[in-house]
Amino acid sequence: MNARAEAFTRCGSAITTNALTKTFHGHTVLQPTHLEIASGEILVLLGPSGCGKTTLLRLIAGLEQPDGPNMIRFDGEDVSALPIEKRNVGMVFQSYALFPNMTVAENVGYGLKVKGIRRKQRESETKRLLALVGLEDYADRRITTVSGGQRQRTALARALAIKPRVLLLDEPLAALDAVLRERLRVEIGLLLREFGITAVYVTHDQAEAMAIGDRIAVMQRGRIEQIGAPKAIYHRPANDFVADFVGTMNRLEGRVSDGILAVDAEHTQARLRVGGGDRSAVVCFRPEVARLTAGPGAIRARVIATTFFGATQRLVAEVAPGRQLQLDLASSLHFAPGQIVAFDADPQAIIEFEKDA
Amino acid sequence: MGLRWTTLAGFAITALIALFLVVPVLLSVYAGLSVNYARGISAGFTLDWVRQVWSLYSDTVWRSLIVALMTLALTLLIGVPGAYALVRRGGRFARIVEELVTLPVAIPGLALALALILAYGGFGAFRQSTLFVVVGHVLFTLPFMMRAVIAILETIDWRTLDEGAASLGSPAWLRFFDVILPNVRPGIVAGALTVVTLSIGEFNLTWMLHTPMTKTLPVGLADAYASMRLEVASAYTLVFLIMVIPLLIGLQLAADLTEKRTKS
Amino acid sequence: MRSRSFDVLLILPAAIFTLAFLILPLARLTVEAGTGPSGFAGFFAILTEARYRNSLLVTLALSIVTTLATLALATIAAQTLAHRKFPGRGLLLSLMTFPLAFPGVVVGFMIILFGGRLGLVNSLSMAAFGTRAIFAYSLFGLFLGYVYFSVPRVLLTLLAAAEKLDPSLVEAARSLGAGPLAIQRDVVLPALFPAMYTGGALCFATAMGAFGTAFTLATSIDVVPMLIYTEFTLATNAGMAASISIALGAITWAALALARSRAMRDTKGG
Ligand SMILES: Nc1ncnc2c1ncn2[C@@H]1O[C@H](COP(=O)(O)OP(=O)(O)OP(=O)(O)O)[C@@H](O)[C@H]1O
Numbered sequence: 076m077n078a079r080a081e082a083f084t085r086c087g088s089a090i091t092t093n094a095l096t097k098t099f100h101g102h103t104v105l106q107p108t109h110l111e112i113a114s115g116e117i118l119v120l121l122g123p124s125g126c127g128k129t130t131l132l133r134l135i136a137g138l139e140q141p142d143g144p145n146m147i148r149f150d151g152e153d154v155s156a157l158p159i160e161k162r163n164v165g166m167v168f169q170s171y172a173l174f175p176n177m178t179v180a181e182n183v184g185y186g187l188k189v190k191g192i193r194r195k196q197r198e199s200e201t202k203r204l205l206a207l208v209g210l211e212d213y214a215d216r217r218i219t220t221v222s223g224g225q226r227q228r229t230a231l232a233r234a235l236a237i238k239p240r241v242l243l244l245d246e247p248l249a250a251l252d253a254v255l256r257e258r259l260r261v262e263i264g265l266l267l268r269e270f271g272i273t274a275v276y277v278t279h280d281q282a283e284a285m286a287i288g289d290r291i292a293v294m295q296r297g298r299i300e301q302i303g304a305p306k307a308i309y310h311r312p313a314n315d316f317v318a319d320f321v322g323t324m325n326r327l328e329g330r331v332s333d334g335i336l337a338v339d340a341e342h343t344q345a346r347l348r349v350g351g352g353d354r355s356a357v358v359c360f361r362p363e364v365a366r367l368t369a370g371p372g373a374i375r376a377r378v379i380a381t382t383f384f385g386a387t388q389r390l391v392a393e394v395a396p397g398r399q400l401q402l403d404l405a406s407s408l409h410f411a412p413g414q415i416v417a418f419d420a421d422p423q424a425i426i427e428f429e430k431d432a
Numbered sequence: 433m434g435l436r437w438t439t440l441a442g443f444a445i446t447a448l449i450a451l452f453l454v455v456p457v458l459l460s461v462y463a464g465l466s467v468n469y470a471r472g473i474s475a476g477f478t479l480d481w482v483r484q485v486w487s488l489y490s491d492t493v494w495r496s497l498i499v500a501l502m503t504l505a506l507t508l509l510i511g512v513p514g515a516y517a518l519v520r521r522g523g524r525f526a527r528i529v530e531e532l533v534t535l536p537v538a539i540p541g542l543a544l545a546l547a548l549i550l551a552y553g554g555f556g557a558f559r560q561s562t563l564f565v566v567v568g569h570v571l572f573t574l575p576f577m578m579r580a581v582i583a584i585l586e587t588i589d590w591r592t593l594d595e596g597a598a599s600l601g602s603p604a605w606l607r608f609f610d611v612i613l614p615n616v617r618p619g620i621v622a623g624a625l626t627v628v629t630l631s632i633g634e635f636n637l638t639w640m641l642h643t644p645m646t647k648t649l650p651v652g653l654a655d656a657y658a659s660m661r662l663e664v665a666s667a668y669t670l671v672f673l674i675m676v677i678p679l680l681i682g683l684q685l686a687a688d689l690t691e692k693r694t695k696s
Numbered sequence: 697m698r699s700r701s702f703d704v705l706l707i708l709p710a711a712i713f714t715l716a717f718l719i720l721p722l723a724r725l726t727v728e729a730g731t732g733p734s735g736f737a738g739f740f741a742i743l744t745e746a747r748y749r750n751s752l753l754v755t756l757a758l759s760i761v762t763t764l765a766t767l768a769l770a771t772i773a774a775q776t777l778a779h780r781k782f783p784g785r786g787l788l789l790s791l792m793t794f795p796l797a798f799p800g801v802v803v804g805f806m807i808i809l810f811g812g813r814l815g816l817v818n819s820l821s822m823a824a825f826g827t828r829a830i831f832a833y834s835l836f837g838l839f840l841g842y843v844y845f846s847v848p849r850v851l852l853t854l855l856a857a858a859e860k861l862d863p864s865l866v867e868a869a870r871s872l873g874a875g876p877l878a879i880q881r882d883v884v885l886p887a888l889f890p891a892m893y894t895g896g897a898l899c900f901a902t903a904m905g906a907f908g909t910a911f912t913l914a915t916s917i918d919v920v921p922m923l924i925y926t927e928f929t930l931a932t933n934a935g936m937a938a939s940i941s942i943a944l945g946a947i948t949w950a951a952l953a954l955a956r957s958r959a960m961r962d963t964k965g966g
């Protein structure tokens with residue numbers, strides 16, 4: 076553990092939710108959810124707008140009342156009945172919720188003041204936190220006079236100052252521009268690990284989720300579709316929805332015989348070696364696992380467009396009219412629209428879903 | 433491009449309105465300082481009328497100030513938490529309550545005063561006290577305080593501020609003092625200035641509610657207009673103007689400040 | 697999560713005050729109105745008895761004319777002042793809204809200084825034509841007084857609305873060849889309507905309930921508030937005073953409620 080954070084004890088609680096449910100006006104926004112978040116773990120809630128990420132976070136925070144009792148535990152202790160001010164959770168709001176009537180330092184020290192900690196100790200604690208987020212020179216500035224990134228750091232320092240049992244962050248970077256977002260994403264990830272604090276981090280940006288999370292929970296319509304390490308989510312998505320949400324996914328449907336998939340479509344003889352016995356299948360692979368090949372198990376497709384990405388280029392090609400695939404190939408190669416490419420995919424990297432799942 | 437006739441007509445009419453509003457005020461100031469209004473400037477100027485007004489009516493000035501301050505204290509105590517409660521609660525219930533609380537704006541002061549007298553006229557000590565006048569003034573000014581505070585609450589994200597403070601362990605009443613009140617201060621200031629201005633100028637209710645022992649400035653003014661010579665009435669009006677002008681300037685400054693703040 | 701008990705604590709002072717000093721007295725007023733010599737028929741006395749009915753009609757007519765005149769003047773002034781910068785604009789605006797703080801009695805006195813025996817108009821008229829011009833104590837003087845205290849309020853409301861009107865709309869209409877009257881009809885007035893309803897209703901309600909001005913001018917015409925006052929203090933007919941008060945309160949409240957719903961519909965429906 077880094078010396079900077081030594082002064083802060085490990086304070087992360089494990090979080091357990093037990094069939095946690097939330098209904099607004101007869102409309103179930105969060106389906107019964109079982110979650111086990113380990114002490115010190117960073118869990119990212121990822122999903123499209125309106126899927127219930129914020130609701131789940133606010134339930135853990137104590138800002139919303141769950142439908143039933145006994146649904147949320149911190150280290151085994153039932154906290155469902157505690158309002159947020161008694162739960163000792165640190166919260167970073169999307170809009171930061173910084174108090175405009177206070178300076179940067181006063182914001183950071185507010186939680187300590189509420190706890191009745193003496194001024195001397197409060198000030199040194201505040202100073203240490205400000206140093207940690209690189210804001211020591213801005214301590215006495217009004218919150219309205221500092222930049223977006225500085226506000227973000229103030230909000231983070233303020234939430235950490237109370238030594239919370241868990242830290243909850245609701246899209247903390249959404250209000251920032253792309254460059255700053257990428258930089259702070261790395262900083263926050265490092266800081267959270269340094270503190271060893273349990274954190275729940277909400278975002279709808281999959282790159283951010285991958286960069287920060289120990290585990291990612293992908294949500295849709297009030298339900299957690301899959302929960303797992305970023306790599307598992309990316310390479311082994313549990314279903315179509317997760318597969319599409321955490322990256323681009325190519326999809327081919329057809330019948331497999333002798334380990335070769337034959338795509339059901341008119342005007343095409345697209346085939347792909349996938350292995351296994353005879354069956355109907357939906358086969359998926361990510362653009363980057365495509366390999367140029369001339370072998371018999373290759374798909375032939377017509378190039379429609381190419382986009383240059385630097386090291387790679389992305390081809391959009393179709394196996395049949397309207398059936399497009401995306402392939403990432405070395406940018407040193409040259410392709411012209413209309414040209415036919417032949418390729419296959421690493422069988423190890425091919426994902427298969429049951430048909431009509 | 434020359435000015436269009438419509439623009440010119442607009443300027444002319446606006447100027448006439450301004451003159452109609454301002455000239456009588458200037459005449460009143462002049463009359464209050466002139467030795468003899470009917471004889472004109474040649475008669476000279478004097479502060480005698482003001483002095484006479486002061487010796488006759490200074491108690492009404494002080495009483496008006498006291499009533500205004502008591503009214504202010506009560507509207508702050510009642511109106512600021514009430515406004516926050518209504519905004520927090522929201523929905524149909526809050527709208528009905530707001531409608532009810534702001535009813536005194538829609539009902540003529542005379543009717544309100546009559547209602548108060550009929551309900552509390554029997555309570556001698558209360559009826560005779562300045563507090564009775566204060567109650568009337570609070571009734572009438574409370575909606576203005578509440579509206580001013582509600583207007584500011586609607587422009588700030590009070591819910592997130594409140595939740596932010598709660599997440600740091602602050603209990604509800606402390607959050608109200610630490611983060612809500614400081615951030616609605618522009619509304620409170622504007623409301624307070626309005627309340628004091630209205631209270632000092634309130635006549636319709638006060639005329640019915642007052643007793644010979646609880647006369648306020650406008651009540652005294654009505655007396656003076658009916659029974660004193662024009663110069664004394666004018667001098668008394670001058671005293672009133674001197675009391676309200678700083679308040680009005682303050683109101684304007686407060687409005688400018690909020691405008692600047694919401695723009696930046 | 698809501699802390700119910702804290703919400704209740706916040707609203708408690710307002711609830712107690714409103715209950716004790718608004719709802720209870722208004723209930724008492726209603727009861728009083730029903731205990732007059734003619735019982736609850738007293739509610740309709742304002743319509744059935746000629747003296748009261750005349751007073752109501754005069755007050756209504758005066759209030760409506762005042763409202764129309766004020767709206768016309770304030771609309772013109774608001775358009776002249778909006779989107780226009782000139783030295784002294786702030787001062788002019790302050791002077792024009794200054795009378796907002798005047799109680800009705802002071803307004804009455806201003807009208808006396810304007811149109812009374814020693815008033816400005818009379819002295820000018822005497823000097824120029826040698827004829828008397830005294831109108832402060834007539835119905836016209838009352839009307840002027842009402843306009844005096846209405847214009848500042850309505851002007852503020854309309855000015856706020858006029859400032860919000862995008863000047864490029866007017867420029868667009870001009871580029872399409874619209875004349876000043878067409879621009880008023882098609883562009884400006886529609887945008888100002890919600891403010892005109894609100895300001896007009898406020899003006900009407902204030903005029904209906906105005907007491908101080910009539911009291912100072914001591915006109916021979918009894919406006920309804922004067923009627924209430926004389927019934928209560930001189931005739932000590934509390935029941936009648938109460939029933940007229942209720943009728944008057946109902947009229948002003950209805951006017952404001954109606955205007956608000958119309959203004960809301962206009963701003964919503966576009
Ligand atoms: N207080 C509330 N009352 C009623 N419905 C609500 C409330 N809060 C959230 N909802 C509904 O619950 C659903 C989930 O909302 P939530 O804010 O949790 O979504 P989210 O995943 O955070 O979305 P976003 O990415 O847009 O922030 C939405 O359909 C929303 O309309």
Ligand SMILES: [Mg+2]
Nearest residue numbers: 128129130245
């Ligand atoms: Mg959200």
